[in-house]
Structures are given as C-alpha cells and as structure tokens.
Amino acid sequence: MSSEHYKLKVIVLGAGKSERFGDIKLLAKVKLSDDSLCLLEHVLQRISAALSSLNISTANIHVATGRYHQQISTKLGEQFSLIYCQDAHQGLGHTIAQSVEIITSTESEFDSKTETDVSHIMITLADQVALDSNDYVRLIELSLKSPAQIICAEAEQKMMPPAIFPCHYFSDLMTLQGDKGAKALLHKNKEKLQTLSMPNAIIDIDTKKELTDWQNKH
Numbered sequence: 001m002s003s004e005h006y007k008l009k010v011i012v013l014g015a016g017k018s019e020r021f022g023d024i025k026l027l028a029k030v031k032l033s034d035d036s037l038c039l040l041e042h043v044l045q046r047i048s049a050a051l052s053s054l055n056i057s058t059a060n061i062h063v064a065t066g067r068y069h070q071q072i073s074t075k076l077g078e079q080f081s082l083i084y085c086q087d088a089h090q091g092l093g094h095t096i097a098q099s100v101e102i103i104t105s106t107e108s109e110f111d112s113k114t115e116t117d118v119s120h121i122m123i124t125l126a127d128q129v130a131l132d133s134n135d136y137v138r139l140i141e142l143s144l145k146s147p148a149q150i151i152c153a154e155a156e157q158k159m160m161p162p163a164i165f166p167c168h169y170f171s172d173l174m175t176l177q178g179d180k181g182a183k184a185l186l187h188k189n190k191e192k193l194q195t196l197s198m199p200n201a202i203i204d205i206d207t208k209k210e211l212t213d214w215q216n217k218h
Contacts, residue, residue, distance in 0.1 A: 006144055007119040008056055008164070009103050010047060013181075014040055014126035015066030015088035015095045020206045024068050026126050027075055028208070031215055039205065040072065040126050044080060047124070050136035063126065064088070064099040093176035096123060100173045120147070121170065123182055124162035129214055130203035131162070139164060142196055150193035152186055155202035159186045159195055 018025040026040035037045065040063070048058045062081045065072050066088025073082055083102050087094040104118050120143060124131075135153075143151040143164040152163035163182060165173060172185055186193060205211045 005119065006147060007117050008051075008060060008122060008140065008143075009118050009120070010051070010061045010122045010124065011083075011096070011099045011103070012040075012043065012047065012061065012063045012124055012126050013092065013095060013099075013161075014072065015064050015085050015092075016127075017067050017089070021208060023208070024071055025205060025211075026068070027071060028211060030129065030211070038075065039129060039211070040076070042129065043124075043126055043131070044076075046131060046133045047136055049133035050140065053133065053137060054140055056140075062099065062103055064095050066095065091177070091179035092181040093178045096182055097174045097176045100170055104170055118170075119167050120164050121173070122162055122164045123173075125204055127205040128161070128201060128203065129205055129211070130200040131198075132200065135198050135200055136162065139196055139198070142194060146194055148192075150186065150189055152193060152195055153198035153201035154195035155197070155199050158202075159183065159193075160201050162198075162201065 014026050027038045029036045030039050030042040044061065047061055051058050051060065062083050064083045064085050066085050069082065069084045083099050085095045085098045087098055100121060139151055139153065139162055148166055150163060150165055150169065152159050153161060163186060169185065173182065176182065203214065
C-alpha cells in the first residue's frame with residue numbers, strides 16, 4: 001500500500017467519567033509553560049504535530065466524548081471533530097464501537113466519502129500525557145511499512161494504545177462492548193501485529209496527584 005492509499009483516521013478516547021480525578025480530567029491544566037494547556041489540548045497538540053509532519057490532515061482527528069461533551073466542545077470550539085458517544089457510560093468498548101461506526105459510515109456527519117476512504121484507524125487515549133509527537137510518528141511510519149498488520153505500543157512488556165488497526169479489523173472494533181477496550185483484540189491477533197517500544201505510553205492520568213507528580217518531573 002502506497003502512502004497515497006493510506007487513509008488514516010484518529011480516535012482520541014475522551015469519554016471517561018473522571019470519577020477518580022474528582023473533576024473534568026481532560027480540562028485540567030497541564031502547566032509545562034507560560035501558555036499552559038488543558039490535558040486534552042496537550043495531547044491533541046502532539047497528535048496534530050505528528051500528522052502534520054507526515055502530511056496527514058489534522059481534520060482526521062476525532063475526539064470521542066461522553067458525559068462531558070458540552071464542556072469539551074466549548075473548550076475546543078470547532079478546531080477538532082467531536083464524536084458524542086451516547087453509550088459511553090456503558091464502557092470503553094461501547095465508545096470505541098460507536099466511534100468507529102460513525103467515522104466509517106457512508107453517511108458520516110464528517111464527510112460524504114465512502115468507508116473505503118478510511119484504510120486505518122489509530123486509537124489512542126486522551127490522558128496519555130507523556131506521549132510526544134515522535135511517538136505517534138514512529139507508530140504511523142511502522143504502519144505505513146506494514147499496512148496489513150495491527151501496530152501498537154509496547155511498554156513494560158505490555159501491549160497498549162496507541163494502536164493502529166487496518167480496515168479489515170473495523171468490524172471487530174464495532175463489536176466491542178462494556179469495559180473491555182481494544183486490548184482483547186490485540187491479544188487475539190498477536191500473530192498479526194507488530195509492537196513498537198514506547199515507554200511513554202505507560203503513563204496515563206487517573207488522579208490529580210498523578211497529574212501533579214508528572215508535571216513536577218517535567
């Protein structure tokens with residue numbers, strides 16, 4: 001598959017309830033500079049930089065939302081496409097399934113293209129604060145080299161997001177339910193995937209203390 005036939009969409013999973021955080025986690029400030037961003041903006045900035053460096057439109061980034069859709073929409077404005085997942089409260093699996101269905105639909109609200117115009121989907125988490133643009137670039141470049149395979153991050157000997165799925169796995173993604181995300185699909189297809197060492201992927205944010213600790217280290 002040549003790069004011109006490689007049509008990547010990105011789903012940033014941001015539909016969690018933030019129960020352990022005690023506030024809207026994705027809108028919490030990440031104070032790494034004078035112009036501090038919220039956590040979601042911080043992550044989206046790095047994904048956008050990665051796509052831009054590979055000449056992939058940042059319009060292909062979609063943020064999956066749930067309970068806090070309105071607050072996130074107000075914060076981001078029209079800069080990124082939001083997918084409101086009405087079943088997000090049922091778990092991560094439902095969020096992934098609904099998001100994939102929407103962005104691959106022939107009647108997608110985002111464009112009028114057919115689902116064949118999406119060849120790959122990257123699924124990543126909105127709270128993986130430590131990932132930088134180069135992490136995403138390396139993942140996409142490996143996917144370009146091996147387009148028929150699933151490509152996912154590996155840290156501490158564990159497979160994890162971000163992960164890129166070729167189109168022949170879209171139907172499997174759309175069957176996910178409950179709290180089980182795409183990790184089960186990774187394990188089911190171990191012989192058909194490549195992992196990429198990505199130590200930064202192990203860090204995600206669940207509590208205010210975890211965010212503060214990470215900021216203090218950076």
